[in-house]
Amino acid sequence: MTTLGTATAAPGEVATGRLDVGETRDGSTVGLPVAVVNGSADGDTLYVQAVSDGDELNGVGVISRVVPQLAPEELSGTVLFVGIVNYHAYQVGEHRNPIDDRKLNRTYPGDRNGTSSERISHATFQAARESDLILDLHQGSTSRMIDETRVRCGSRHRLHRECLRLAKTFDCGYILDQKGPDGQLARAGPDEGIPTIDPELGGSVGWDETSIRRGVDGVFNVLRGYGFLEGSVDPGRQVRAKGFDQYGSPNGGLVHFEKDLGDEVSIGDTLFRITDPFGTVKARVTADSSGVFWRTRRLPQVATGEYVCSVGTDIDSY
Numbered sequence: 001m002t003t004l005g006t007a008t009a010a011p012g013e014v015a016t017g018r019l020d021v022g023e024t025r026d027g028s029t030v031g032l033p034v035a036v037v038n039g040s041a042d043g044d045t046l047y048v049q050a051v052s053d054g055d056e057l058n059g060v061g062v063i064s065r066v067v068p069q070l071a072p073e074e075l076s077g078t079v080l081f082v083g084i085v086n087y088h089a090y091q092v093g094e095h096r097n098p099i100d101d102r103k104l105n106r107t108y109p110g111d112r113n114g115t116s117s118e119r120i121s122h123a124t125f126q127a128a129r130e131s132d133l134i135l136d137l138h139q140g141s142t143s144r145m146i147d148e149t150r151v152r153c154g155s156r157h158r159l160h161r162e163c164l165r166l167a168k169t170f171d172c173g174y175i176l177d178q179k180g181p182d183g184q185l186a187r188a189g190p191d192e193g194i195p196t197i198d199p200e201l202g203g204s205v206g207w208d209e210t211s212i213r214r215g216v217d218g219v220f221n222v223l224r225g226y227g228f229l230e231g232s233v234d235p236g237r238q239v240r241a242k243g244f245d246q247y248g249s250p251n252g253g254l255v256h257f258e259k260d261l262g263d264e265v266s267i268g269d270t271l272f273r274i275t276d277p278f279g280t281v282k283a284r285v286t287a288d289s290s291g292v293f294w295r296t297r298r299l300p301q302v303a304t305g306e307y308v309c310s311v312g313t314d315i316d317s318y
């Protein structure tokens, strides 16, 4: 039997349930929706979670398609799912947990007696840390972003190579290989000896079909590539960025991009122009480094200093 929260599945069974993480302000129980798919044959455990940031819904789009397609009689090992991690932020469609105003993915491995986000991190990490592989499904929030996978442990970490292998197997095509901030699951997992990646499935308001399909393919690639399912994977070369340059606006006005997501960028290329409402150009911003045009803001209006776009730099492939 494998149990996650109230979901208990014997070999060959699927169960759904709730993982208790406390109570709401009216005293109702908060239970994160969880699922256990227990394969008929023995094997490793894969942990998958989504909506650690409350406005990032592509990941739960992926899970809602993967679970019905996963036949336990074809599975060796177990897959654990937490469908919605940041319960409170999800309820109100916000990025951060409104109960403690924290970004949940800065609070791993969590604290049993901590703030709301720390307790949720703690509860989910208890399941994740018993697994052999971890997928933490994210996206570039509501901005516009390419589909990519992040390896956050840093190049000196003993699990760096294993995390890179997992990212390649997931096969988004792009990888950001850069040590992440403290408190990310993609750092806490490797610290426990578990290869962990943070697939960033595009960026959207609500669901994006292309990114969700890529995420579904990625989960099945991992299941086949690591022996949970029969079959093999033949991932393509991954374009890897080891740096990430962010560009802000020098003026207030309207942004006009001269690059599209995924475009190659050379030093000196114009990334965007800022105009006034009548088309008069106020500024033209050029690239300081070469790389790949990676992410942009969604709305065209900006104030001085406001975020406009990012370029992945130090590019190679593997």
Ligand SMILES: [Zn+2]
Residues within 6 Å of the ligand: 052, 053, 056, 105, 138, 139, 141
């Ligand atoms: Zn996120």
